[in-house]
Amino acid sequence: MAESGSCVFCRIAAEDDRAEVVYEDSDYVCFRDRSPAATHHYLLIPRIHIRNPGELTGEHIAMVEKMGEIAREILAQQGASPEDSRLGFHWPPFLRVQHLHLHILNPPSSMGWFARHLLFRENSFAFMTHAAMLDRLRSML
Template sequence: MLQQNDNCVFCRICNGKEQSEILYKDDEYVVFPDIKPAAKHHYLIVTREHIQNAKQLTTEHRHVVEKLIEIAKQVLTEEGADLSDVRFGFHWPPFNSIQHLHLHAISPASSLGFVSRLIFRPNSWWFVSPEYVTSRL
């Protein structure tokens, strides 16, 4: 059985207890739009299991990171996004506002405004690529 946290907004979205437009769901993952989108396509791919953040991942979670990317690409394609102009990443603690693992999928990345380019700057102290996360497992 998946561990979940009733106090977590993402767990509540996954369980249908909190309103959000669900773009994808299966037994382990859910995708919904970011409430403050930085681009036309800005989606959060979350695990149904309550994993606090990317720092909590271990070698056993390698498949989770791979699946998050796979689902992100699928949803972006279905929504008409340009996969050649995309940014994927995780906020890196302590610079994360939601304590639930989620991958940001943003397209077109070239349309990010000044502040969004800072917030979602690849491989900064606060926003890291899936490759960086995988390299730490």
């Protein structure tokens, strides 16, 4: 399912590259961010290669909904509050890795000013929340 050996997230999903995996199933893998912006900072990826959130359509609603469910489960398993979290996707060109990934951040109060107000600012030019992404995809139907 991997795009090629060039995508680091595809390699992590295939277990060809190292990451601290906190969750995996047949469709998704979640691992700790190597440069965490919050006390709990995880990246949840689909095993299939989708370059970025701009490639998502209404056909991806179930996948994005499932990603949100998994994110909340992971936070609960890690002892974090799913209610006090920031879940979202970066838009190009604000992606370091061209593979769809949901940022799971908890608590937002543990983030520095730059991360909280710029890099992971809710529904900004760079970052769209999980809920806003679902609204966008539903509007495509």
